[in-house]
Amino acid sequence: MEAKGIEANVVTYNSLISSFCKAGRWDDGAQLLKDMITRGIASDVVIFNALIDCLVKERKLKEAEELYNEMITRGIDPDTITYNSLIDGLCIENRLDEANQMMDVMVSKGCEPSIVTYGVMVVIVNILIQGFCQEGKLNVAKELFQEMVSEGARPDTVTYGILLDGLCDNGELEEALEILDKMHTSKMDPGIGVYNIIIHGMCNARKVDDAWDLFSSLLPLKGVKADVKTYTIMIAGLCKKGSLSEADMLFKKMGEEDGIAPNECTYNTLIRAHLGGSGVVASVELIEEMKRCGFAADGSTMKMVIDMLSDGRLNKSFWSMLS
Structure with a gap:
């Protein structure tokens, strides 16, 4: 040329x-x-x-940041696309505080996302909120969520799920329930994923009866079909409450009446509950059924069995059957 x-x-x-x-x-x-x-x-x-x-x-990312600094030095104003790329890179490297600061700079420079880029922004904010929740910085996650709403980037069910999971894990069940109510008020369908988080949070907060009420209302009142994770969470909650017979009944019902096949986690949850309750015979039956389905004992079950073998609560024949 x-x-x-x-x-x-x-x-x-x-x-x-x-x-x-x-x-x-x-x-x-x-x-x-x-x-x-x-x-x-x-x-x-x-x-x-x-x-x-x-x-x-x-x-x-280091080279990308150097290029970003060079464009500023040359008097070239970054735009929304520039900031989106850098924030994404910071999130990938788990530099969440810097990513949050970059978002503040982005807004201060007037680079608010357009309707076209809202989807990208939601993904970025989701990554940030999840990271802050995992680091225990729940207040920062909540502030970012509110900022997201005020900026007009509508949270999706993934955003809500991440925040609700963080709230429930940190013992803030009541606030999680308030947010769930807001989702209902705004005609937003939470989906089974969100309900699983709430039911799990209720069980962890020793509100197993409330969890059962919500679990029972899913299909008839809310039009949402429970999945295998929902059943497993509810079975675990009943076991923690000491209602092992109810857990057994729900386990039987999920397969025979509701057509939900138990998975490896379901079996292991119930097996550990029976072992802890001295129900060795029931545990043996469950283990045999689990193995016929192609599943195996998980790490938690193996550790429990090893501990019980070491203190004489189980005999060695149990170990050979498990393995």
């Missing part, structure tokens, strides 16, 4: 750099950017965005 006397311009470089980035050749794209700067051809935000996004996808 240049051999024929046609000089490359910003459009030419844009096309080439974008093509290199799409092919994952970020180093060639970066070299072209240096070349155009050397030639005095003004670069724009589109070129930088293509490279930053490519670097983030290649897990080269």
Whole structure:
């Protein structure tokens, strides 16, 4: 092209750099950017965005941040796409505080997401909220959730599920129930995933009767069909309450009446409950049934059996049957 006397311009470089980035050749794209700067051809935000996004996808966040700083030095204002890429990269590396700060900078610069980018923002916020919940920074997660709502990015069921899970894990069941009510008020369908979180939270808070009421109301009142996880959670809750006979009845009902096949977790939950309650015979029957279904004892069950063998509560023949 240049051999024929046609000089490359910003459009030419844009096309080439974008093509290199799409092919994952970020180093060639970066070299072209240096070349155009050397030639005095003004670069724009589109070129930088293509490279930053490519670097983030290649897990080269340090280089992406350096490029971000360079575009600011050159007086090129980052846009929503720039910030989205960098926040995504920070989240991938679990640098959640920095990602949150970057979101604040993004908003302060007037780069609020448009309707088209709301979906991307929801995904980013979901990652942030989950990270803060896992780190025990529940207040930060709640503040971010409220900021998300105020900015107009409507939370989805995944967002609610992450926040509700964090609240329940941290003993804030009442607040979780208030949020569930808000979902109902806004005509949002929580789905079985959210109900599983709430039922699990109720059981952990020793409100097993409340969990049972919610469990029983799912299909007839809320139009939501319980899945194997729902049954397993409820069975575990009944076992913790000491209502082992009710747990057995629900286990039988899920398969024979409701057509929900127990999974490995269901069997192991009930087996441990029977072992803890000195129901060795029932445990043996459950283990045999579990093995016929192709399942095996999990780590928690194995540890419990080993402990019971060591203190003489089980004999060695039990171990051979389990293995």
